[in-house]
Amino acid sequence: QDKKVQPREPVSARMVANMLTLAGAGRILTIDLHAEQIQGFFDIPVDHLYAAPIIGDYLIKKGLQDSDTVVVSPDVGGVARARALAETLGAPLAIIVKRRPEPNKSEVKEIIGDIRGKTAVMIDDMIDTGGSVVNGAESLIARGARRVFACCTHPVLSGSAIERLSNAPIEEVVVTDTIPLTPEKLLDKITVLSVAPLLARAIEHIHRDESISSLFRDTP
Template identity: 60%
Template sequence: MAKKALPIGKNLRVFAGSGNPALADSIATELGVPLGKMLVTRFADGEIRVQVDESARGMDVFLIQPTCAPVNDNMMELLILLDAFRRASAQRITVVLPYYGYARQDKKIKSREPITARLVADLISESGANRVVCIDLHAKQIQGFFRLPVDHLYAGPILGAHFKEVGLINGDTCVVSPDEGGVTRARTLAETLQTPLAIISKRRPAPNKVEITEIIGDVFGKNCIIIDDMIDTGGSIVSGAQALIARGAASVTACCTHGVLSEPAIDRISASPIERVVLTDTIPFRYADHPAASKFTVLSVAELLADAIRRIHCDDSVSELFEKQW
């Protein structure tokens, strides 16, 4: 975080799409600026209508819009908003994407498959964005899909600070990667908490289906923390938790940056041995009234994103915010 607040110029404007208005409000509060005036409605046939209700000419515009569910609506709204600000003669348009939708198809695995993560990057670039800010992209190579500057931030330190605060540290705790691809993220959290590391080896016979094949590491008697970039249907996390308990783990906590929580994730987690789930608010938490809501803790990324916005606006270094790779 910044050692001291950088001054904000008169031409800074922060606007919010309808993807996560609560997070946008929190970011504006951290910055000490009001959200820009804008209207997003629908025509009778469902088409998105956008009206920017204040001048954006010559302004440094930051547009906050995660492309979470409903993914297609939020994605199309983002593209229309970009076109509106480009045509309004904004000096610079920075897209703040707390969650990047369509990120899981980042390469061709089978014949005739699309690379939707690249397609989305092209759409955002061609629609008028000058810069992009993301948090915990599903695949780091997505950063290279853009032909414009991308600031890739990490929520891992926020999660790590929380676990330190609640005392999940040292030898009684074990950080667990849910697959081989997440080892770097899990190792960094383990180093932060000074705990051992374990790895779940698994295979995916089909999308959103998982089979646990092996657990590498000693989890017996440990309070295990499974860390991933996102929880979608919950199948991977729940299967991992069941395998850890079967291996003698004392407890299982799950954490991630993006709580996608598609159906039937909330019910699966509710019925699972997972005691707690720690998320961030990159995606709105939609289950506050669910009986299992008490299992969930939602941490805010508003301060992190506000600091990034302030640094970009003031042409200051953003690298300090992601020097520690997660």
Template identity: 50%
Template structure:
């Protein structure tokens, strides 16, 4: 691209956007993103973007629909202002759990969101740890799918935990847990569970030896915290000496933070893809930044360089 590199942000996670811009050694693009008195979202660009290579940082976290609308309107405004290329940087992709029909007469919401982003005018998408990797195929534009595993693994290694074992909280996350296990040099255990209804899980059985070991639960997101706390208790009941948890996205819906705070988890590590509120220190929740990784990916996209090195 010959155009200038610009980074804009909606209101979903401006702190992350500013940190990304700082890593890129540029200022954050100026835009008015607010609401009219009737509740409609208002967007107005305050910088000239004609011919520029623009990246819009906006995770679609709670309130999901509002932040999604901000993203769509920012993309449309940039397209109509003659930006040369618009990349939607979506650190956390909302509606990712609705990537398939689980029963009749349901929408495939993750696909609809992909269609909306493309229709708004995005040329490509940069995201991180999609709940269902198949969502990449919902887009008819290029998707770069980053992973936070290296940053999380580096932190876990820095703790020098004795006799670690990585635990997948469900069978669907075995591949993720196995890759994490290889990064830190640990064993592997798997918890089998079922969901009788959305956001409710029941532990059925466990595969792998955790007795006397330091268990590290690895998942892509923590939502209500119920599944995580139940898995931690199951590990302690099986003889684990202590339990840690790692996840890319700290959704922390409802009263998840106090639920985790009351649990026996030693520490819960998440990234800053979603901004956090509440007393995380009291709940022993630590946040690590993925801004440098996103900044590197943005610079490589801007310069038309390969991103393969970031996926290793």
């Protein structure tokens, strides 16, 4: 949490940053922060990495690098992330416009972009309860998308997310291993990609006093 929502509520991101610093951390590596401003809560160097190249390479190997693919941002706030993936795949961009009547609930108002007859690839930083991604997939299919893939960096998968994803019109859910998944969450349609090589390269560059900017290929 990067801001106060109610009076007398702590800013927990600042507390975690202080705890890590007091524990002796001298530098922090992060991947796809939900709120990038959290970097400013640390008094030590922070390197923010992105999983987009890992996900992009996987989708290219699946043959989703063509004009029949459209990359979809699940909301207006995720456009930069979706645009980066769209450029990697050489695909057009579409945006789901929605409203949130309450936390973890969303309603699709419209979809900006041509998705009819295309393979839609939704990309987000995380999937929590699965409500947004499932609503998005259903709306894409209803508006003419041929098939739907869902991708995210952090598979929180809380509550009834697994049941929702299992029944959703989503062909494959591509996630990374930033959050380990228990066996009961490993659906056949879930593919887990490792971020270990990305972190290893970043650590190597840091120890050699080299720039890690080369790791920011195809990022927002």
